[in-house]
Every structure is written in structure tokens, then in C-alpha cells.
Amino acid sequence: MGGATETFYSVIRRQGMTRRSFHKFCSLTAASLGLGPLAASSIANALETKPRLPVIWLHGLECTCCSESFIRSAHPLIKDALLSMISLDYDDTIMAAAGLQAEAILEETRAKYRGRYVLAVEGNPPLNEGGMFCIDGGKPFVEKLRSMAEESMAIIAWGTCASWGCVQAAKPNPTGAAPIDKVITNKPIMKVPGCPPIAEVMSGLVTFITTFGELPELDRQGRPSMFYSERIHDKCYRRSHFDAGQFVEEWDDKYARKGYCLYKMGCKGPTTYNACSALRWNGGVSFPIQSGHGCFGCSEDGFWDKGSFYDRLTTIKQFGIEENADQIGMAAAGVVGLTVAAHAAVTAVKRLTHKPDRAAHKSKPS
Amino acid sequence: MFGNDMLDRARKLFAAVDAKPTERSIGIAISYAPVRLWHWVNAAAILMLSLTGYVIGTGTPAMSGEASGNFLFGYIRFAHFSAGYVLSIGFLLRIYWALIGTAHAMQIFWVPLWRKCFWREVYHEIRRYAFLTVEPERRVGPNRLAQLAMFFMFTQTITFMVVTGFALYGQGAGTDSWQYKLFGWVFSISPNSQDVHTWHHLGLWVIVTFALVHIYAVVREDSCRAGASLL
Numbered sequence: 001m002g003g004a005t006e007t008f009y010s011v012i013r014r015q016g017m018t019r020r021s022f023h024k025f026c027s028l029t030a031a032s033l034g035l036g037p038l039a040a041s042s043i044a045n046a047l048e049t050k051p052r053l054p055v056i057w058l059h060g061l062e063c064t065c066c067s068e069s070f071i072r073s074a075h076p077l078i079k080d081a082l083l084s085m086i087s088l089d090y091d092d093t094i095m096a097a098a099g100l101q102a103e104a105i106l107e108e109t110r111a112k113y114r115g116r117y118v119l120a121v122e123g124n125p126p127l128n129e130g131g132m133f134c135i136d137g138g139k140p141f142v143e144k145l146r147s148m149a150e151e152s153m154a155i156i157a158w159g160t161c162a163s164w165g166c167v168q169a170a171k172p173n174p175t176g177a178a179p180i181d182k183v184i185t186n187k188p189i190m191k192v193p194g195c196p197p198i199a200e201v202m203s204g205l206v207t208f209i210t211t212f213g214e215l216p217e218l219d220r221q222g223r224p225s226m227f228y229s230e231r232i233h234d235k236c237y238r239r240s241h242f243d244a245g246q247f248v249e250e251w252d253d254k255y256a257r258k259g260y261c262l263y264k265m266g267c268k269g270p271t272t273y274n275a276c277s278a279l280r281w282n283g284g285v286s287f288p289i290q291s292g293h294g295c296f297g298c299s300e301d302g303f304w305d306k307g308s309f310y311d312r313l314t315t316i317k318q319f320g321i322e323e324n325a326d327q328i329g330m331a332a333a334g335v336v337g338l339t340v341a342a343h344a345a346v347t348a349v350k351r352l353t354h355k356p357d358r359a360a361h362k363s364k365p366s
Numbered sequence: 367m368f369g370n371d372m373l374d375r376a377r378k379l380f381a382a383v384d385a386k387p388t389e390r391s392i393g394i395a396i397s398y399a400p401v402r403l404w405h406w407v408n409a410a411a412i413l414m415l416s417l418t419g420y421v422i423g424t425g426t427p428a429m430s431g432e433a434s435g436n437f438l439f440g441y442i443r444f445a446h447f448s449a450g451y452v453l454s455i456g457f458l459l460r461i462y463w464a465l466i467g468t469a470h471a472m473q474i475f476w477v478p479l480w481r482k483c484f485w486r487e488v489y490h491e492i493r494r495y496a497f498l499t500v501e502p503e504r505r506v507g508p509n510r511l512a513q514l515a516m517f518f519m520f521t522q523t524i525t526f527m528v529v530t531g532f533a534l535y536g537q538g539a540g541t542d543s544w545q546y547k548l549f550g551w552v553f554s555i556s557p558n559s560q561d562v563h564t565w566h567h568l569g570l571w572v573i574v575t576f577a578l579v580h581i582y583a584v585v586r587e588d589s590c591r592a593g594a595s596l597l
């Protein structure tokens with residue numbers, strides 16, 4: 001590990017990156033974060049002068065799709081720059097060190113950069129049975145998470161696992177998998193949900209934090225506003241078909257071929273905050289809706305437990321059988337309607353047979 | 367305290383109403399004019415909201431032609447939101463009227479569940495609807511069963527629909543809109559707005575069920591009882 005005055009710039013120069021590439025990286029980053037043209041030079045300046053911010057990347061219960069996404073950032077510069085920066089510290093999936101040597105890095109960073117390192121968490125800790133469903137370095141992962149979180153400056157919750165729980169937390173959740181904000185409550189946590197999050201979102205955020213030494217502005221759910229303030233639906237290129245009332249009815253109908261809106265096919269775009277429809281995937285090649293399939297809300301809380309991916313609304317299970325809102329509502333209204341009809345019938349019969357009563361009643365003042 | 371004053375006044379007025387159930391001099395006709403007006407604006411808005419809401423939930427059959435030449439779903443949603451504003455503003459005015467009007471105007475917001483005589487009257491109404499007696503207990507204002515239904519199925523549901531409706535509206539209007547600032551807290555309780563859609567959709571059926579029972583009850587009342595008037 002370098003000395004305290006080591007800068008990000010000196011690190012990437014040592015990795016063989018040219019100054020020209022460095023400046024390209026800065027302008028690319030500024031653009032991807034939606035910052036103004038002047039930001040590129042302030043990013044460059046910060047990276048050249050500020051001490052490098054170490055990043056520790058932990059893995060709990062997860063599938064590594066976040067890492068997979070991350071290393072596929074569109075621009076090779078971003079990938080190289082960030083990877084060299086991160087692998088210098090700790091990421092047990094992609095770093096060179098292993099075993100005791102790797103664990104030693106954790107302790108060293110924790111002690112040396114107390115309160116000055118960023119903890120990035122991919123996956124989440126299972127809490128049942130004392131956390132024994134995820135053992136990492138001979139200890140339950142939840143312990144490692146707690147101890148590394150304690151001395152960190154801020155925490156990044158990568159993906160839907162760390163942010164919301166994801167499939168390992170699906171009912172009945174036997175391992176007790178829980179999003180990390182259930183375990184860590186005294187540190188700023190930035191949630192970057194998505195299964196996985198978009199590569200450019202991830203690299204953009206890491207660069208923002210390492211550059212400015214703080215978390216970007218977060219929304220009500222703890223997500224960075226710069227990437228999560230709009231729904232898929234708000235920037236979807238099929239939106240004009242939605243407004244026109246042109247919907248796909250079946251997967252292979254002529255409307256599907258015409259590229260109509262996938263609302264009726266259960267598209268969750270109207271309820272999903274993510275940047276897919278703006279940034280797209282794989283370097284801007286496409287995104288699920290462009291490929292003909294509705295969004296299934298992978299960046300939203302509980303998306304794995306809400307019923308079919310092809311229903312817009314949540315399946316309601318409280319009534320014993322699985323129903324949707326319309327089935328339940330119509331059944332209730334139907335029962336009440338029948339009751340009303342029966343009551344009306346009885347009223348009519350009573351009236352015919354109880355004429356005197358009614359006359360008596362009518363004569364009183366009302 | 368404003369709140370306490372209000373409640374005190376309501377209690378006194380209730381006492382007055384209870385003491386003189388057939389007395390017409392407490393200004394019912396005057397105080398009911400705005401409520402009647404509100405009633406029909408409200409019912410029209412709800413009809414519009416229910417129809418357009420149902421279509422928003424199911425989607426329209428595909429329109430032919432270019433997307434640029436159609437705006438059907440956009441208009442349906444626009445109608446829903448406009449009726450939503452009418453309903454909400456009307457509801458606010460109705461609350462205002464409840465605060466300044468007579469005790470009757472309070473009844474859909476105020477159910478004295480803790481009063482013994484309230485339950486006696488409810489019991490009486492249940493007997494009446496079960497054909498065990500013919501005399502209505504109260505002659506003025508809605509009967510106690512109707513009041514219960516109005517409070518629990520109408521007032522509560524409409525409040526819920528307005529809150530969730532504007533929260534959903536805020537999502538479309540953007541996180542810096544006033545709708546989101548005012549109602550965005552809904553998503554702190556229910557982070558995934560898919561659930562908010564689902565609950566908002568269920569609310570439709572609660573309202574439909576209420577309307578069914580309500581309309582039946584008033585029609586029945588009208589044909590069984592000389593003094594009651596539909597409009």
C-alpha cells in the first residue's frame with residue numbers, strides 16, 4: 001500500500017496510463033454524471049491532488065452480477081482506471097491476493113484509513129442461525145460487514161441484494177437474508193439497486209465518490225438522484241404508444257412486431273426507478289424493452305415477491321388464494337350486489353304483505 | 367385549542383340533534399344546500415374516476431394508425447387526473463363546510479363510537495334492515511348505519527385515494543413537483559410504487575361497493591319513507 005499522500009493520478013500513471021487518457025477519463029466521467037463542462041477539470045484537479053480514497057469491496061450472499069456488470073463499463077478507460085484503483089485494496093473476487101494475505105489487507109485498511117475509506121458491499125448478510133449461512137474468511141459474513149462498516153466513511157450498497165434483499169430474501173427467506181441497512185444503521189448508505197446495476201451508473205458513482213470524497217445527493221430511498229430520479233416509463237422510447245393507447249396484447253402479435261407499448265404485458269416501467277431507458281445496457285446497445293420484453297422492476301423493493309413478472313399489479317395473497325385486485329374487488333362487489341338484490345326483494349314482499357304498518361307509519365310526522 | 371373547540375361544538379350540536387329529532391328549526395335546509403351540491407359534484411367525479419381508473423388499469427384495445435396521430439390513453443389519464451382534482455378540491459371544501467356548518471355536516475367525518483346511544487341506534491338500524499322493525503330511529507341526517515358506512519367506506523377510502531392518487535401523480539410529474547413533495551412520503555411507507563398502484567386499484571372496488579349499498583339504501587328509504595327526498 002502507498003503512503004498517505006498517494007493520489008489517484010499517481011496510481012494510474014504507475015499502471016501505465018497516459019496523461020492524455022487520464023483527461024479523457026475525466027471528461028467522460030463528467031459527462032456521464034451529467035455535470036457541466038468545467039467539471040472535467042475539477043475532477044482532474046481533485047484526482048491529481050487529493051489523497052486517493054481506498055475502496056473495499058465485500059461480497060456477501062450474491063451472484064456476482066454486479067461485479068460482472070461493473071467490469072463491463074462502456075469505456076475501457078473507465079474500467080481500467082477504476083479496476084486498478086479498487087483491486088489495489090480489496091475485492092476478494094478479482095484481486096490478486098488470496099487467503100490470509102487478503103484478509104490482512106482488510107485489517108490494514110481498516111486501521112490505516114480509519115474513517116477515510118469507502119465500503120462497497122455486493123450481496124447481503126443472512127442473519128438467521130447467527131449468520132452461519134454465509135461464512136467468509138472463517139467468520140459469518142455479517143461480522144465482517146459490521147467490523148468493516150464501523151470504520152468506513154460511507155457505504156455503497158451494490159445492487160438489489162444489498163439494497164433490498166433480492167431473491168435470496170424471497171419468501172419464506174430461510175436464511176434470513178436482509179438488506180445491509182438492516183444491519184448498519186449509523187453510516188451513510190448509498191443504494192444502487194438493479195439486478196445488476198448498469199455499468200456506467202456504477203463506475204460513475206465510484207468516480208464521483210473517490211473524486212469528491214462524499215456521497216452524491218440521495219433520494220428518499222437512499223438512491224443517488226442523478227441516476228434514479230426517473231422511472232423507466234418516463235424516458236421509454238415506446239411511451240408515445242402508451243399515450244396513444246397502442247398496446248401489445250400477446251407476445252407474438254402484430255402489435256409486438258410494431259413495437260407497441262408493453263403495459264398490458266405487465267411492463268413494470270411505470271413503477272421502476274432506474275436509468276435503463278436513458279443509458280441502456282452494454283454500452284448503450286439496448287435494454288429489455290427495446291429487445292421486446294417488459295421491464296420487471298429489478299431495481300425495486302420486493303420485485304421478486306410480487307407475483308408474476310407479466311402482471312402489472314401485485315398479486316394479493318392475504319386471502320388464502322392468489323388473486324389480483326380486480327378479481328378480489330369484483331367478487332366483493334358481486335357478493336354485496338347480490339345481497340342488495342335479495343334485500344330489495346324481501347323489502348318488496350314485506351311491503352306488499354304489510355300495507356297497514358306502512359300506512360300507520362306514514363301518518364306520523366317525519 | 368381549535369380542535370377541542372370544534373369537538374365541543376360538535377358534541378353540543380349532536381346533543382341538540384338527538385334531543386329534538388323531529389325539530390326542523392336547526393337549519394337543515396340551509397346547511398344542506400352546499401352539501402347537496404357537493405354530493406353531486408362528488409358523485410360525478412367518482413363516476414369519472416372509477417371508469418377512467420378501470421380503463422387505466424386494464425389498458426385500451428389497440429388503436430390503429432401512427433402513435434403520433436393518437437392520444438387516447440393520454441386523454442383517459444387526463445380525464446382521470448382532472449376528475450381527481452375536482453374530487454380533491456371538493457373534499458377539502460366539504461371538510462371546511464363540516465367545520466363551519468351544523469353538526470350534520472360533520473357526520474361523515476365524526477362517528478361517536480364511544481357513545482352508548484350511538485350503538486343503540488346502530489342496533490336499531492340493524493333491526494330495521496333485518497325487517498324486525500319499521501320505525502327509523504332518527505329522522506334527520508343519515509341513519510347510524512349509513513353514517514358508519516360513510517365514515518369507514520367513503521371518507522376513509524376517499525382520503526386514501528386522494529393521498530395515493532397524488533403520490534402516483536407525483537411520480538409522473540417528477541420528484542421536484544409539489545405533488546411529490548407533499549405526498550412522496552407514501553413511498554417511504556411503501557417503497558415499491560407497484561404496491562401503491564395495487565392498493566389504489568383496490569380502492570376502486572371499495573368505492574364501488576359503497577356506492578352500490580348507498581344507492582340501494584337511499585332509493586329504498588325514499589320509497590319507504592315519505593319525508594325523505596333523494597335530491
Ligand code: HEM
Pocket residue numbers: 270313412415416418419420422423424443446447449450451453454524527528530531532534535536563564566567569570573
Ligand atoms: C374515487 C377515487 C379514485 C378512483 C376510484 C381511482 C381509480 C384508479 C384506478 C383503478 C387506477 C388504475 C390503477 C392501476 O391499475 O395501476 C388509477 C390510477 C391512477 N390514479 Fe386514480 N382513482 C381515484 C382517485 C384519484 C385521485 C384523486 C388522483 C389524483 C390526481 C388519482 C391519480 C391516479 C394516478 C396518477 C394513477 C396512475 C395512472 C398511471 O399509472 O398512468 N386517482 N386510479
Ligand code: HEM
Pocket residue numbers: 401405408409412470471473474506507508509516520573576577580581584595596597
Ligand atoms: C344515484 C346516485 C345517488 C343517489 C340517489 C344518492 C343519494 C343520496 C342522498 C339522498 C343522500 C343524503 C342522505 C342523508 O343525508 O340522509 C346522500 C348522501 C351521501 N352520498 Fe349519495 N347518492 C348517490 C350516489 C352517491 C355516490 C356515487 C357517492 C360516492 C361514492 C355518494 C356519496 C354520498 C355521501 C358521502 C353522502 C353523505 C353526504 C353528507 O352528509 O356529507 N352518493 N346520497
Ligand code: SF4
Pocket residue numbers: 232233234236237238239240242260261262263267268269270289294295
Ligand atoms: S413499454 Fe413499459 S416503460 Fe415503455 S411506455 Fe410502455 S409501460 Fe412504459
Ligand code: SF4
Pocket residue numbers: 194195232272273274276287288289294295296297298299
Ligand atoms: S429494464 Fe427494468 S428489469 Fe430490466 S434491467 Fe432495467 S430496471 Fe431491471
